[in-house]
Ligand SMILES: N=CN[C@@H](CCC(=O)O)C(=O)O
């Protein structure tokens with residue numbers, strides 16, 4: 251028996267983000283889901299019959315957000331650190347240790363409950379594909395525990411044992427541990443590995459060792475780079491073929507050129523993608539950092555993603571709509587560029603932009619036949635309202651794999 255079909259019709263503006271289509275933005279459109287997959291997209295007047303019909307009432311539709319960078323496995327509160335920062339204190343990587351202590355003390359039950367609540371908040375805001383990281387465990391047993399818990403909730407899990415050298419540890423010995431026992435312990439639960447390559451965290455040499463060990467273990471690579479100042483993160487990410495380098499606040503012309511180079515042979519949808527530059531505007535605002543140069547990156551030919559970086563230290567929000575609004579209002583992106591970065595860009599950064607479109611391997615981040623049925627409707631007639639009416643509760647119905655996760 252074939253799965254039930256759902257027709258969502260009377261969509262005033264449908265931003266498919268399918269750039270292989272004639273028009274990536276359709277007017278007066280409809281979309282049909284068959285189980286977890288999209289089975290039809292086109293003008294509402296031509297829509298086929300379906301088991302269930304949902305009238306969007308002229309609202310805008312777009313792919314669910316792909317949030318490619320979060321740190322949601324944590325306990326504790328760092329609002330005092332935030333307040334101190336707003337009073338002029340600079341952000342330092344060392345704050346991670348405060349969360350590590352609180353997270354180690356939390357039970358599996360509490361950590362899972364906290365993670366579920368945060369994932370539910372993200373879904374309520376339109377996020378339908380969620381990455382999250384370890385990185386507040388910082389010893390073998392805790393990193394394994396956080397990876398296991400994360401894997402029960404998130405769509406993609408990243409190992410970030412190389413987030414901070416724990417108090418009292420020798421940096422090189424700790425890096426060895428990350429590359430050996432810790433990596434082996436988390437391996438069953440994660441698809442990605444990441445390193446915080448920054449002053450106060452991991453040096454270029456240590457980062458290189460982490461990336462090599464992770465690649466040897468068959469993990470995809472990501473890098474936290476060039477957040478607090480110029481550094482080696484971007485160049486390392488490009489050299490190792492990382493799927494993404496995140497933060498990218500402080501970039502030289504060589505850094506931008508190195509990222510652009512990784513995209514020179516890529517033709518949308520065909521070939522191996524380069525290294526996405528993932529911009530984290532909510533984090534930049536919360537740390538009073540210069541906003542990442544998303545416009546400059548796009549103009550240079552680099553594929554850009556927007557992500558929330560939801561974490562207790564630098565960005566305690568999972569609102570992708572806020573990130574999109576900021577990218578438009580303050581970073582010089584057009585509405586469609588920002589929406590693309592928060593959907594297709596995130597999917598590229600997690601290498602789920604394309605798939606075989608078979609069970610369990612469905613593309614996300616754009617709306618096309620065969621892709622996963624991840625759709626959000628806005629309580630607004632067009633995506634422009636995300637920036638035109640910033641901060642307003644515009645998220646309407648949200649579907650993840652064809653299932654409504656918000657009514
Ligand atoms: N930059 C490194 N890690 C996080 C912050 C973690 C924390 O301060 O707790 C980030 O992406 O901003």
Ligand SMILES: [Zn+2]
Nearest residue numbers: 319321474559
């Ligand atoms: Zn991060």
